[in-house]
Amino acid sequence: MKREELxxxxxxxxxxxRESCLEGFPxxxxxxxxxxxxxxxxxxxxxxxRSTIPTPGQLARQARRLLLARRASGLRPVLNCTGVVLHxxxxxxxxxxxxxxxxxxxxxYCNLEYDxxxxxxxxxxxxVEELLCQLTGAQAALVVNNNAAAVLLAVSALSAGREVVVxxxxxxxxxxxxxxxxxxxxxxxxxxxxxxxxxxxxxxxxRAMNAQTGLLLKVHPSNYRVVxxxxxxxxxxxCQLGHGHGLxxxxxxxxxxxxxxCSTLAEEPRVADAVAAGVDxxxxxxxxxxxGPQAGILVGRREAIxxxxxxxxxxxxxxxxLNLAALEATLRIYLEPGRAVRELPVAxxxxxxxxxxxxxxxxxxxxxxxxxxxxxxxxxxxxxGGGALPxxxxxxxxxxxxxxxxxxxxxxxxxxRGRVPVIGRLQQGQLWLDLRTVPQGQLELLAxxxxxxxxxxxxxx
Ligand SMILES: *Cc1c(COP(=O)(O)O)cnc(C)c1O
Numbered sequence: 424m425k426r427e428e429l430x431x432x433x434x435x436x437x438x439x440x441r442e443s444c445l446e447g448f449p450x451x452x453x454x455x456x457x458x459x460x461x462x463x464x465x466x467x468x469x470x471x472x473r474s475t476i477p478t479p480g481q482l483a484r485q486a487r488r489l490l491l492a493r494r495a496s497g498l499r500p501v502l503n504c505t506g507v508v509l510h511x512x513x514x515x516x517x518x519x520x521x522x523x524x525x526x527x528x529x530x531x532y533c534n535l536e537y538d539x540x541x542x543x544x545x546x547x548x549x550x551v552e553e554l555l556c557q558l559t560g561a562q563a564a565l566v567v568n569n570n571a572a573a574v575l576l577a578v579s580a581l582s583a584g585r586e587v588v589v590x591x592x593x594x595x596x597x598x599x600x601x602x603x604x605x606x607x608x609x610x611x612x613x614x615x616x617x618x619x620x621x622x623x624x625x626x627x628x629x630r631a632m633n634a635q636t637g638l639l640l641k642v643h644p645s646n647y648r649v650v651x652x653x654x655x656x657x658x659x660x661x662c663q664l665g666h667g668h669g670l671x672x673x674x675x676x677x678x679x680x681x682x683x684x685c686s687t688l689a690e691e692p693r694v695a696d697a698v699a700a701g702v703d704x705x706x707x708x709x710x711x712x713x714x715g716p717q718a719g720i721l722v723g724r725r726e727a728i729x730x731x732x733x734x735x736x737x738x739x740x741x742x743x744x745l746n747l748a749a750l751e752a753t754l755r756i757y758l759e760p761g762r763a764v765r766e767l768p769v770a771x772x773x774x775x776x777x778x779x780x781x782x783x784x785x786x787x788x789x790x791x792x793x794x795x796x797x798x799x800x801x802x803x804x805x806x807x808g809g810g811a812l813p814x815x816x817x818x819x820x821x822x823x824x825x826x827x828x829x830x831x832x833x834x835x836x837x838x839x840r841g842r843v844p845v846i847g848r849l850q851q852g853q854l855w856l857d858l859r860t861v862p863q864g865q866l867e868l869l870a871x872x873x874x875x876x877x878x879x880x881x882x883x884x
Contacts (some may be wrong), residue, residue: 429468433461434479442483448490456486456493492840501844502869506819506857508772509809511598513846515710515717516809517768521756522715522749529748547747548732554754558681559694559705561722565732566709566750570677571601572740573706573719577673578610578638580734581703581727585637586615590623590656592649593642597677597810603642612637622654625664632668639665643692645677646810658692662701671703671727678811679707679720681757682770688712690812694722703727709746711809714769715753716746772860773807777818783858783866784820790870794877796834797825805859819859824873825852829880837876845872 439457440450448456460482467473477485501513509515518526529535538545548565555564567573578587587607594616596602607614615636617627628639639661658674665672680691691712697705704727709718719740721731731737742750756762764770784800791798805817826834831854838845838854847856861869 424474426468429474429476430465432476433464433468434476434482436461439479439483439486442479444480444483444487445490448487452490452493453486456490457483459489460486495840495842499844501846502865502872503860504821504845504847504856504858504869506803506805506817506821506848506859507808508769508805508817508860509711509807509811510860511809516714518716518749519714519753519756519766519768521766522752525748525752526716526745529744533744533748535744535747547742547744550747550751551754554751554758555720555722558754558757559698559722561698561705562725563728564720564722565728565737566742566747567719567721567737567740568742568746569717569740570675570706570708570719571597571599571606572736573721574673574675575606575610576719576731576734576736576740577704577706577721577727578607578612578640579736580731581671581673582637583611585612586631586633586635587612587638587640588615588617588628588631588636589640589642590618590627591616592618592620592623592653592655593640593644595642595644595646597646603640603675607640621649621652623656624654625656625660628656628661628664632664632670636668636670639670639672640675641672642675643677646813648814657700658697658702659700666701672701673723673727674700674702674705676705676707678711678809679709679713681713682763683760685774687773687815687817688812690815698722704731708809709750709753712769712773712807712811713753714763714767716749718742718746718750720750768862772862773817775859777802777820780857780859781820783861783863784822787822787856787858787866787870787873790866791822791873791877794874795827795881796877797827799823801855803855803857805857817859819857821855821857824854824856826877826880834876834880837879838872841872841876843868843872845869845876 436457440453445453503510503513536545536547551566552564594603604614615631617631641658641661662672674697676692680693702723704721704723706721709715756766788798788800801821801823803819803821805819807815831852835849835854847854
């Protein structure tokens with residue numbers, strides 16, 4: 424058939440819009456989707472890539488897929504089958520039930536900055552300050568939008584215009600443009616680096632101190648490790664040195680570890696230890712090992728915290744009511760011994776024994792047997808993620824899928840673009856689903872999603 428004749432036979436937009444499979448979409452969306460499908464078709468006919476015209480039903484179904492995909496974009500829940508517990512791209516820490524309930528409760532009007540006893544204006548900090556002091560032993564506390572903001576605020580309030588002494592082994596980049604030298608610059612401070620990449624001694628700090636010094640800063644190298652011939656100064660010694668010269672000492676801890684001591688987390692600095700060492704302020708995230716919402720938490724001595732509270736930046740980086748509600752509920756869980764490891768999803772996933780992950784993997788393998796897929800379970804290594812314990816592997820188990828029709832890559836894409844997206848890992852032509860990060864209560868949903876994707880692999884259109 425001649426090209427002109429083909430182009431004449433392209434169905435009309437309004438006719439396709441009336442196809443039954445497009446019912447339920449708003450008129451404007453329908454028209455737009457159909458126009459796009461027909462535009463693509465015209466291009467393909469003109470370029471010679473196609474020489475036939477699909478049926479109106481097929482074209483309408485193409486438009487429907489387009490509209491569904493568009494409707495599905497936006498923020499929504501996914502299943503994390505990567506085995507990375509604090510996956511920054513997947514929203515870091517999933518909240519506990521208590522925290523979710525608190526978020527819903529604070530969504531309307533709430534006593535955010537209103538003191539119900541006196542009927543006067545209150546401070547949003549009041550809801551969490553006492554809890555934080557109780558949990559860490561600090562005199563005072565301040566919460567802001569995230570830990571990057573907490574460090575920036577600490578530097579701005581305590582050392583603007585003056586020198587900040589930092590070890591060369593701790594000039595960290597966290598990712599997302601958080602680099603200690605640049606944060607100091609943003610805070611109006613002057614970086615005074617001391618020591619070497621692998622070794623920094625107390626005498627290095629002592630020699631660097633002068634009339635311009637404003638602050639001693641210790642940064643936890645969250646996402647990397649220097650191993651071998653290394654030396655660093657314990658926080659307690661640094662505090663003694665700083666306070667001996669009348670200078671404040673701040674520690675950026677990265678993750679806020681409040682969980683009870685255990686071997687999995689042994690290398691991470693604990694907030695209470697930093698406070699006991701005498702820091703003026705310790706800064707940490709709410710959504711890393713703490714297992715709460717995005718937040719930056721500062722705990723320490725009354726005077727230093729007060730200076731930060733009064734700094735103009737504090738208002739610019741303040742925490743919103745939803746995160747505050749989630750943070751308060753999360754901190755309350757820590758008040759009762761034993762509750763955190765039972766109720767915080769992050770703690771549960773981190774401490775889940777490998778045998779339990781294997782049991783889940785075996786369940787899923789059995790549940791999916793008989794489908795058009797080759798299934799095995801394999802030991803694998805998960806990670807803590809979120810820039811914590813970078814060298815620590817979490818012994819885990821994965822269900823490994825190899826479709827009998829089609830490629831693992833296609834299966835991965837179908838699952839990722841599904842009703843509830845499933846995020847796994849492609850490895851040597853197989854799809855690996857690590858079950859450490861899939862809660863028991865979501866296994867059946869995962870099985871259904873995999874079944875659905877396998878069915879689509881069989882009948883692509
Ligand atoms: C993660 C991290 C930050 C940034 O924390 P956010 O809460 O993501 O802003 C800053 N410093 C260190 C050492 C970190 O590990």
